[in-house]
Amino acid sequence: MGITLLPQVAPVDYEAPENQTCVSSGSLATTCATCPANELSICAAVSRSVAKGPRNFGGALLATTVHTVPARKTICFPSDWSDNVQIVCQGWAISSLTLSDGRRQILSFLLAGDMFSPVGPFASAPGRSVEAITDVTYRSFNRTQFKAILFQHPEVMETLSKVWIDERWRADQLALDLGRRTADERIARLILSLRERLEKRNLTQNQTMEFPLRQHHIADATGLTPVHVNKVLSDFRRSGLIEISNRTLTILDLEEFRRVAGMR
Amino acid sequence: MGITLLPQVAPVDYEAPENQTCVSSGSLATTCATCPANELSICAAVSRSVAKGPRNFGGALLATTVHTVPARKTICFPSDWSDNVQIVCQGWAISSLTLSDGRRQILSFLLAGDMFSPVGPFASAPGRSVEAITDVTYRSFNRTQFKAILFQHPEVMETLSKVWIDERWRADQLALDLGRRTADERIARLILSLRERLEKRNLTQNQTMEFPLRQHHIADATGLTPVHVNKVLSDFRRSGLIEISNRTLTILDLEEFRRVAGMR
C-alpha cells in the first residue's frame, strides 16, 4: 500500500493465446513519451496526474497493460466488452455498429490517443465493435482505478470533458454528413477530417498521409456502397484532386478539394 | 455567504422583451416536483444534492431561472449560446445543425429533462440551434455553479454519466439509421423511439401519444424530403399501422410496426 515509484506497473495476467494478443507491461512514462497524441489524449493527462499525486487506487497500483493485435482482427465484439478503459497507442482501428443482416456503419476511426469507447471511463459500449485496420497497439486501464483518478484530479476531468466535446462534435458532423450531404461531399470530408486528425499527431508530410483504409471502410463510414465509393474516388483522381497508391494518399489540389467537401 | 433554505432562488435580471421570453424564478423543489422526467434527469439529481449539501457555489446561491417560449421560436442560434446549462421542463424542442445552403439535420428531439446541449455542463454547443416545436418551458442554470455541484457530488456526476451514455447511444443509433437504413425503417424507428421516451415520462396513453411534429421535422430528422416522408406516412396509414390526427399519433399494429422498423 505504500507509495512506489511511477515506472512500476502492476503486471496483469491476461491473455488467452488464441486471441493473438501480445501483452507487455511497459512503463506509462517511458512508453508514452513518444506517443504522437501526447497533448490530445486523456492518456497523457492521466499519467501526468499519477506522476504527482498519490499512486494507489482502491488499494492497488495503477494497473495498465499494453496489447498488440494484427491488422483485420476484431478487438471488441458487440457483446463482449471488458471492464477496462482502452486507448489506442499506435495504428488505425474502427468502431462500428452492425445490423443482423450485415449492414454496417462505422462510427469513428480510432487513431493514437483515442479511447475505444467515447464513454469509456464510465461504462463499456455494448453493441459496438472495434476492429484493427492496421496492426494496432493499445493500452488498457482498469476502469475503477481510472474513474478514481478522474475524481481525484479535476484537471484530468477537464481534459476528459474536452475529449468528449470533440468526440461529440464529430458525432454531430457525422449525422449531418450522412443525413444531408452528397456522396462526393461525404467522402471528401472523411478524407479531410482524417488528415486534420493525423496532422494534430504529426503523422502527415505536407499533403501526404498514410491511408490504410480499404474502399469498403470508406463505404461503411459514409453510408455508401463500395462500388459507388470506387466511382467517386476515380472521379477525384481523374480530376486531379487526390492520388492514392501504396496505402498512401496525397491531396493534389487542396483548395478545390475543400470546395468539393463543401468547406468554404 | 451563509447557508440559506433551499426554496430560495437568486432572481436574475434577464430578458430583452422582444425575445418573447417569460422569466420566473420558481423554487427548484416545488416546480420540479411534478416534472415527468424526475427520475431520468440530471436536473432532479442536482436538486437532490443541493437539498442536502452546502448551498453556495462560488460565493453565490444556486441561480436558476425558468423561461417559457412560444412554439416555433428559435431559442439558441448557432453562434449565440449562453453560459448556462439549460434543461427542458415542458414541451418539445429540436436541436439541429444547418448548412449554409439550408440543408438541415435534426440531431435530437428535446423532451422534459433533456439538456439543450449534450455537453452542457462543460461547454456550450456552438453550431447547434435549438428551436421550440410546441410552447417550451426550460430551466437555466449557471454553468460554473453547475460544474461545482458536479465535482462536490460524485453521485450527480454518476447521473450525468448515465445521461451521457444514453445520449451517446442515441447518437450512434442516429448515425446507423441515417447511414444504413431505408426511409421506412428510419421513420418507423423515429416514431418508436419517441414513444419509448415519452413512455418513460408517463406521457403516453396506451398506443396513443401527443405528436406535434410537422412532416418537415420528420424529414430533417431522418435525412429525407418532406414529400417522401409524406408518402411513407401515407403508406403506413394505408396499411393500418398508424393513425395521425390532431397532433396525436396512435400505433394501431405495434408488432407489425416494430417489424417494419427492423426491431426483431
Next chain:
DNA sequence: CGGGCAATTGAAATACATCAAGGCGTGTGG
C-alpha cells in the same frame, strides 16, 4: 500456381429527390 480479397467497370434497377399543382385549415385584415 491457385485462391481469395480488393479494385474496377458497365448495364440495369430503384429508392428517393425534384418539380409542380391543388386542396385544406386557420388566422388576419378589410
Next chain:
DNA sequence: CCACACGCCTTGATGTATTTCAATTGCCCG
C-alpha cells in the same frame, strides 16, 4: 362576415443519385 394569404399536407409526373448485379482484372500470400 368574407376574402385572402400562408403554412402544411397531398398527389402525380419526371429526374437522378446511388444501388444492385455481374463480370473482369490485378495482386498478395501461401
